[in-house]
Amino acid sequence: MANLYANPNPNKSVEVVQPPSDSVSSLSFSPKGNYLVATSWDNQVRCWEIMKSGTTLGSVPKASTNHDQPVLCSTWKDDGTTVFSGGCDKQVKMWPLMAGGPAVTVAMHDAPVKELAWIPQMNLLVTGSWDKTLKYWDTRQQHPVHTQQLPDRCYSLTVHHPLMVVGTADRNLIVFNLQNPQTEFKRITSPLKYQTRCVAAFPDQQGFLVNTLVLFIYV
Template identity: 65%
Template sequence: MSNFLTNSSSNPNPNKSIEVNQPPTDSISSLNFSPKSNLLVATSWDNQVRCWEVARDGTNVLCSAWKDDGTTVFSGGCDKQVKMWPLLSGGQPITVAMHDAPINQIAWIPEINLLATGSWDRTIKYWDTRQPNPAHTQQLPERCYAMTVKHPLMVVGTADRNLVVYNLQNPQLCKYLLALTIVTLQQVEFKRIVSPLKYQTRCLAAFPDQQGFLVGSIEGRVGVHHLDDSQQAKNFTFKCHREGNEIYSVNSLNFHPVHHTFATAGSDGAFNFWDKDSKQRLKAMLRCSQPVPCSAFNNDGSIYAYAVCYDWSKGAENHNPATAKTNIFLHLPQESEVKGKPRIGATGRR
């Protein structure tokens, strides 16, 4: 697989993407599209949650997990709370979850009607948003760094390179009544593995077919991991977001909702599109002048949103508020950029 990266640029928007108006005033920590529409939510270090309606003609109307009906946003952060924002009704946000340390992962799981939250307090908690206490608290081996859910698969990445896999359809795992009361919720690990990458886990993405997951690290490398023991020969890792001796973090992994290829975004300011089945890079985009800390596809894959801003990977001493502008851009992928290609060679070897 090619590791070539385009040259650095002082331009924050070398790919000529559509710029989102009125971006946050500080670094962006997450981006998420509504599962039902082109509503885009961003959370940022200025303690704000913002929402835009993205029209396909490129204009934006102002307004980080979404509820599956597209009406509600959940946001969490360093105040150790999760707030539920009823966007369409115009109601006030309410606190629906709490941890003992900052919350950095949120996932709404519609199949069991629960909110999952991951924290540096070494727990995953499950919440019925109608109840004040968690339905269940699952202890983790270390601090939660990343989480991905594609029901019934759930993977949690923690410090010390632990990857903990849960099967959300396991009868022993979740007994939940879709009423006002919770009978019991028991969580058991399906599998725990050590990350195939040698350095700290930065991001995760479950395969669309729930048969495995991607893991990205701070060392500019992605691992492709299948859960079935009979498929282990298909596992591999590859380098990305590097230039010469410079190595950058892989900050975000997103599967295309239609073609099931995926995008990586990194601290080098680049985002690239890949096909794991043919082990090829489909498109390398030009590097922006600042890191890309987070990204997201909309529900049909026609829009790829990405943030360009300082990501704090080099510490506060390298942050200059006077020059570190924050941007959100919208890239409209061409089919050639995101549609998978046949494996090169008759035998599939490159």
Template identity: 75%
Template sequence: MAFSSLSTAATNVNPNKSFEVTPSPSDSISSLSFSPKANHLVATSWDNQVRCWEIHSGSSQPKASISHDQPVLCSAWKDDGTTVFTGGCDKQVKMWPLLSGGQPTTVAMHDAPVKEVAWIPQMNLLVSGSWDKTVRYWDTRQAQPAHVQQLPEKCYAITVNYPLMVVGTSDRNLIVYNLQNPQTEFKRIQSPLKYQTRCLAAFPDQQGFLVGSIEGRVGVHHLDDAQQSKNFTFKCHREGPSGSEIYSVNSLNFHPVHHTFATAGSDGAFNFWDKDSKQRLKAFSRCPNPIPCGAFNADGSIYAYAVCYDWSKGAENNNPSTAKSYIYLHSTQESEVKGKPRVGTGRK
């Protein structure tokens, strides 16, 4: 009996009984983005496709899709929920007027793959970060960038919560910008984590950011020097005796209402955390494949996550016949995402 239940657990592709979005992409999923205005979910994939679904209670309806010439790595919505920006290995960013049914147009170009895109409504500009060691700001009506910012190394991650923008590059550089003065670095710091940066998330109050790395660790970093005592790092996405199996933290997302956050990792698990009380609020069962990305919807009632091969072990370990890609939706419960008082503080 114990053997059969163990075997079932090992092969259960959906151990958290989440709702599956169909049809799923035919290759690994690189990003998930919810519209800020409606339950429209966009996924980008290594199969060169960008897909959108309309999510209803208990159902998902394919809405539309577009193609890039090469794998697509990133996506972001315009703040009005009408338009999606996507970038990838074809070195360009496409603007897709999804709600109007319009055709995508190329609005940004780089000299190497585009790893990150973000829309900055307060500036009416798009920002794109690339492996060509630049961040570029774009007025989408103009062919040339409004500004090109040189980076010390390849861009691996960007997070924007105006006026704060943080860019993570190789060599563990974290470059902080005040977008009220975007052409000047506000601060450059070395990551508090010892290994390569994988993901970033700006605090909802713009006072700092989270950084996740390939070593199964997250850093909580405040920008104000007077708040440095509040900085800390913690281990997550580790398994085995004393955490000897270490997995990458691939995704960091703040809950839009409660300001707690989710981590997702190459161990196939996602967890919800409260940085203020330094507690894990909820740990979910491990899926059989990595989770490369996750996203909350606009009101935080849904957490979407992808389960698929994440290329961390190279192409030689990818088996397309068995490594199917899935997108799942978890309906969040308040007890999972609402912060708790820190033990002994009485904080509400």
């Protein structure tokens, strides 16, 4: 305990320059560069370039865009050029960040959008909402290519193709094989006592983790 007080920052953590003014709802690193995107309850989507000078990390604000209401989720396209974000305004926006273009709305739900993921193997964006649906989008089209009903509101989602797992209200865990995305592969009631808030798929697609208790579930 004495050492903690003597060195309150043992990992030499550094706050980003010009951080969000409200709670951060998601963090996403670019798959192609040292660019970090954060979404926040202040309605903003911000991007920083993370740089290292010797042993010191630093950040440079690069760009920002906004939603009409708090933003809840974000992800990058696999080529590292584009960011997708969704939130309480029921919209999903596509932001061509590296090209310097404005964000445009590419998807809509009937309630806040809580989760989204880009699936490069399908060239589709999947979005999960509190309207109890998953929707798959070809971003060149106005309407979803498929809408999947869920048993309750979407709270969490993870994709490691062909495995996708969705956590909903009432402790449901719905497993999809994205080679047949219109049919549930398996539905499980979480063995945890409380609502599922996060899930993460195994890299080998054989299972997934649930919540901060790191409960392993094989499919």
